[in-house]
Amino acid sequence: MNSDATVMAQSMTEQIVSLARRTSSLIGRKLSSAIVLVFNNKNAGSFGALAGFTLAIVFAWKFMRSPDRPPRRRRRNTPPTSNNGLASVEPSNSEVYPQLLNAKDLDAIQAFDDHANFTLGQVVRKKLNGGRKVTCQLLGILLEEKSSIELQAHATFKLSVLEVLSELSRTCDLYLMETVEDDESEERVLAALQDVGVFKTGGLVREKVLFCGTENGRSSFVRQLEPDWHIDTNPVVVSNLTRFIRYQLHISSAVTSSVMASNVSTSSSLEKFFSF
Secondary structure, three states, X not given: OHHHHHHHHHHHHHHHHHHHHHHHHHHHHHHHHHHHHHHHOOOHHHHHHHHHHHHHHHHHHHHHOOOOOOOOOOOOOOOOEOOOOOEOOOOOHHHHOOOOOOHHHHHHHHHHHHHHOOOHHHHHHHHHOOOOEEEEEOEOOOEOOOOHHHHOOOXXXXXXXXXXXXXXXXXXXXXXXEEOOOHHHHHXXXXXXXXXXXXXXXXXXXXXXXXXXXXXXXHHHHHHHOOOEEEEOOHHXXXXXXXXXXXXXXXXXXOOOOOOXXXXXXXXXXHHHOOO
């Protein structure tokens, strides 16, 4: 059956090709005759006949290419096969394009946009969680120096924390404190604060910068002032004050710094804690 169908299809194809050739030859002869007639009889009628014949050919050609004709069926491409011989399937639109965001994702995006629009003052107030009085150590937080021994030679203010410190002094009742070895160290610290202008904005004044001779003395200052927040680098001081202070912030460069209590937060820097 398959061989007979193939023979019939070939025969039909040959007949169609033969018909097309005869038609083309006939059109060619007619066109040649018309051209000879025009040039032998150079009159308006001959030219009109040639023009009409030409238009007929053009219209016939356009009709053959008309989009109203039923379209030819395209062969469907065979799906590519994978190495294991199985046909690979193209991913659907649901697999190519991401799914619509759910309500939880939208809330997270909205929260991010809201945080991005917060001013520094709003961020500080949000982080303080209603706290109105703050005590803060100087060494390693507001000053580049890490020990009281270094303060005997110099005192350098960390400019990266200036904006946050200014906002803290405007937002809450702020006290700064540090352990020093001598009176000269106190003057270096006050001069460093004065040079960057921390006493010119907010509510911070020189009288709110306190100095003591020991770590226990700093803990005593904090307990007497009864702040809502205390910020310190010494884990021993923070641990000792956990029972007495509502919130504390432990500034530590160690990323794996352990949380000593639920009311103690940890950050690598003051400016990083008061940021989103």
